Amino acid sequence: MQRFERQIRVWRKLDNPYVLRLYGWCKFDGETYLVSPWLRNRDVVRYLNGDRNRHLKCLSLIYEIAQGLRYLHNQGIIHGSLKPSNILVQDDGRAVLSDFSLAKIATPDAKNTQTNPQVNVFRYQAPEVILDQPISKASDVYSWAMTALEITTGNPPYHTWRSPGQLIAQVITKNQIPTQSDYKSPALEKHPEVWDLFVRCWKREPQDRPTAKEIVEVLEKIPGLK
Numbered sequence: 001m002q003r004f005e006r007q008i009r010v011w012r013k014l015d016n017p018y019v020l021r022l023y024g025w026c027k028f029d030g031e032t033y034l035v036s037p038w039l040r041n042r043d044v045v046r047y048l049n050g051d052r053n054r055h056l057k058c059l060s061l062i063y064e065i066a067q068g069l070r071y072l073h074n075q076g077i078i079h080g081s082l083k084p085s086n087i088l089v090q091d092d093g094r095a096v097l098s099d100f101s102l103a104k105i106a107t108p109d110a111k112n113t114q115t116n117p118q119v120n121v122f123r124y125q126a127p128e129v130i131l132d133q134p135i136s137k138a139s140d141v142y143s144w145a146m147t148a149l150e151i152t153t154g155n156p157p158y159h160t161w162r163s164p165g166q167l168i169a170q171v172i173t174k175n176q177i178p179t180q181s182d183y184k185s186p187a188l189e190k191h192p193e194v195w196d197l198f199v200r201c202w203k204r205e206p207q208d209r210p211t212a213k214e215i216v217e218v219l220e221k222i223p224g225l226k
Contacts, residue, residue: 010077011100018068020088020098039096041089044151054154055186057093059194062148063219064095069144070212072097073137080135082143083124084150122167123157127175127204130168138206144215145201146178152194153183177202191222 011022020039025032041047044061048054065087072079079086079097086099122130126142129135146157157178161167170176180188180195188195197218203209210218219225 014072014075014077014100016068016071017094018064018096019071020096039088039090041091041093043085044087044089044095045084047089048151048154058152058185058187059191059219059222059225060093061087061089061095062144062151062194063216063222063225065097065147065151066144066212066215066219068095068097069140070216073140073212078135078137079140079143081121082140082147083121084147084156087147087151120156122164122171126206127171128206130172136206137211138209141201141209141212141215142206144212145198148194149178149183149198152187153185155183175204193218194222 008022008025014022021037023037048057048061051057065082069079069082079100081099082097086097088096088098090096124143124146126139129139150156158167158170158176160182161170177199197210197215201209201215
């Protein structure tokens with residue numbers, strides 16, 4: 001219940017085109033439910049699945065996600081669980097951030113409250129979060145780049161690795177990051193600066209990563225995005 005109350009407290013004050021709105025909450029059969037818009041496109045992976053025009057849409061989507069993240073960080077909020085399933089798509093094709101169950105007010109010791117994470121969650125998490133260290137705006141930036149990688153290429157991070165142990169060993173002990181040759185994308189081939197941006201976001205040390213504001217500034221230089 002504490003996590004639920006925190007989600008309401010954080011979400012209810014957010015007002016941005018790239019963040020899913022919270023209409024309110026209600027109780028039914030003894031259960032409490034959050035009420036938000038119904039989006040028929042659902043999450044970004046389902047929206048793009050099988051879409052031959054993925055390469056035309058993907059950069060706009062990751063740019064919109066970055067704008068939503070910049071807004072959160074400007075409000076002093078860490079999302080804490082950025083991944084494709086938490087990115088929904090409006091009827092007009094605009095990406096919005098959702099699921100604020102792990103969101104925190106940004107502090108130096110904002111704890112990671114996630115329990116029993118699965119391998120599919122580890123794929124998007126910064127090394128320090130996997131090691132159960134405090135989440136931060138920088139860990140959100142790392143997760144943004146992993147999420148953006150899947151959106152632009154159609155493959156999740158480390159898609160050839162199946163076990164949590166293998167993934168954790170590679171990321172933590174060997175400082176492994178995705179290799180560009182494993183992720184083909186017409187959008188990334190046309191705009192190599194986007195891959196360079198991803199790599200900056202995957203820096204091992206949080207202080208070496210760009211801010212959400214800097215991510216937006218890089219992407220808005222791409223013709224047609226701003």
